[in-house]
Each structure stands twice: as C-alpha cells, then as structure tokens.
Amino acid sequence: MGVDLGRERILVTGGAGFVGSHLIDRLIGKGHDVVCVDNLLTGSKRNIDHLHGEPRFEFMRHDVTFPLYIEVDRIFNLACPASPVQYQRDPVATTKTSVHGAINMLGLAKRLKCTILQASTSEVYGDAQVHPQTEDYWGNVNPLGPRACYDEGKRCAETLFFDYRRQYGLDIKVARIFNTYGPRMQINDGRVVSTFVVQALRGEDLTVFGDGRQTRSFCYVDDLVEGLVSLAETPDGVTGPINLGNPVENTMLELADLVLALTGSRSRLVFQPLPEDDPRQRRPDISRAQSTLGWTPGVPLAEGLKRTIDYFDTLLSAGSPDIAEPEIRAVS
Structure with missing residues (x-):
C-alpha cells in the first residue's frame, strides 16, 4: 500500500x-x-x-x-x-x-x-x-x-x-x-536484447554465447x-x-527466434564460447513484490520487444553521431 x-x-x-x-x-x-x-x-x-x-x-x-x-x-x-x-x-x-x-x-x-x-x-x-x-x-x-x-x-x-x-x-x-529492456538502451552496451535487435536490424549474424540454452527473464x-x-x-x-523482474523465463535461443520474427530479419545465429562467470539461469521469485507492493509486470515480451525494435530502428535510420558498432562481449 x-x-x-x-x-x-x-x-x-x-x-x-x-x-x-x-x-x-x-x-x-x-x-x-x-x-x-x-x-x-x-x-x-x-x-x-x-x-x-x-x-x-x-x-x-x-x-x-x-x-x-x-x-x-x-x-x-x-x-x-x-x-x-x-x-x-x-x-x-x-x-x-x-x-x-x-x-x-x-x-x-x-x-x-x-x-x-x-x-x-x-x-x-x-x-x-x-x-x-x-x-x-x-x-x-x-x-x-x-x-x-x-x-x-x-x-x-x-x-x-x-x-x-x-x-x-x-x-x-x-x-x-x-x-x-526497452527504449533508450545503448546500442553498444553488449546486453542481449539490444545486441540481438541491432544485429537483426542490420542484417548481421546474431551472436549467441554458449549453446543458447541459458535463460534470462526480461522485464x-x-x-x-x-x-x-x-x-x-x-x-x-x-x-x-x-x-x-519478470518471472517468465526464456532461453537465448527463444529470444533470438522472437527477435528475428518481429524484425523480419534473415540473420543467422552464430555461436561463441560462454563468457566467464556468465550465469546459466536467472529468474526472480517476485512473491515479496506481489505481496508487499501489489506489483506484477504486465508488458508481454513480444510487445516490449516491438517497442524496443521501433526505437532502435528509428535510431539507426537517423544515423545518430554517437552510434558505434556493438561491442559484443557478454550476454546479460
């Protein structure tokens, strides 16, 4: 309350x-x-x-x-x-x-x-x-x-x-x-959502670390x-x-497939070794947030990704001077 x-x-x-x-x-x-x-x-x-x-x-x-x-x-x-x-x-x-x-x-x-x-x-x-x-x-x-x-x-x-x-x-x-994730993420911050979206919009290969079965929960x-x-x-x-956070868990492969579908990209997946200490699983128990705050995330991943894709598409199309090539090092 x-x-x-x-x-x-x-x-x-x-x-x-x-x-x-x-x-x-x-x-x-x-x-x-x-x-x-x-x-x-x-x-x-x-x-x-x-x-x-x-x-x-x-x-x-x-x-x-x-x-x-x-x-x-x-x-x-x-x-x-x-x-x-x-x-x-x-x-x-x-x-x-x-x-x-x-x-x-x-x-x-x-x-x-x-x-x-x-x-x-x-x-x-x-x-x-x-x-x-x-x-x-x-x-x-x-x-x-x-x-x-x-x-x-x-x-x-x-x-x-x-x-x-x-x-x-x-x-x-x-x-x-x-x-x-969402609009205003940096284009070169190395996070998986921004990296996948930018690579898909540019028609580049999507970089997947490990076997792609490690999970994250995206809010x-x-x-x-x-x-x-x-x-x-x-x-x-x-x-x-x-x-x-969002208690819905997705693998990196599931995220990549969804980004490709929403962007209409024909990019391929390429696999690289998993970075050191990169967590294999990540999903919050939000029982405390639900009971204490009455809070539960409401935006589905597909809808949030559409808004994020629109943001990066506009940014790339505008050719903003602070855009650099993504520095692909870790997925988090």
Missing part, C-alpha cells in the same frame, strides 16, 4: 541512464520536481533531451564517488554502469561507484533524514544454485572474476545500506533489479519503473531487498 508523498524534490543519481531517465519521466508525471545527477560516463544526454525546458527538471553533472551537497526530500541511487561491457571497461571505477557512491548518498540521506532507494541487481545472486532466486538466497558469486567489480560492488552497497539502517535508523529501500522498463516507485512509496520499515 503506497503512501501519499505529495510534491517532493527528488534526486535521481544515474538519471541520464536507461532506467534512470524513464524513472525521471514517471516522477515528473506524478508531479514531483527531479534533480538528475549523472557524470555521463555511460548515461546519455539524448535520454533526457526531451526534458529540456521542463520546469520541474534540473540536470547536474556530477560523479557520485565525490560528496554531493544538495537539498532534496528523497533519493533514488541508480548511478553505476550496468552492462558487462560497460562495467568491465573500468572495473575499479565500477567498484568505486557502487561503494563510494553508496557511502556518499547514504551520508546525504542521513544528513537530510530522507528516504533513499538503492538500485541493486540480480547479479548479487551470481551463478545461482537456487532457482528461481528468492531474496533470502545469499548467492554464488566469484569475488575474483571479471564480473566481481559489479557483483561484489553491489553486494557491498547493500551491506552499507542495511548498516546505515541498523546504526542510524535510516529509511532505506533496496530493489534487486533483474534483466530490464520491460515501464514495468520496472512502476516497481521502483511503488517500493519508494512504502512506509518506513519496508526495506527490502525486493526482487523486481
């Missing part, structure tokens, strides 16, 4: 990113004032260009690994590279963003005595040995592998959030986000944003962690 927040001034870190920009749209639509903070390392001004001139929107270029002094009523901490290509490019910076960023945003929330929501990730479960993943599962993470900068960074951030709760009584919310971005807002609006004491 949500609480009536009234009009608030809300800080969204990582607000120029894929999920962050959609969240900002939703918050402004609810009548809030929003301050978007982003260092634009992986975020894009294109994602927030439509908000130029919006009186309830403010952009601040800032790196959350440094302290931020600002007055707000609520914080959504989304700042961190989120795809394997992005977070493995500078793993030290990724860990710093998760850990130092959490410390700085928690310190700000403590000073302001305001609620703070952490965008955590299903990657805290690692290559899970429990399926589907429930929030009380501690995970199976390789702390020395190439994905550890993100996996362990997010796990440490969760630790900090709950320690601030125990030590200072801070009102925290922790959302564990599973694979999310459309609008559904995810509703989950984040619903969690943020819960009373103090509802901390999470709460899984937010």
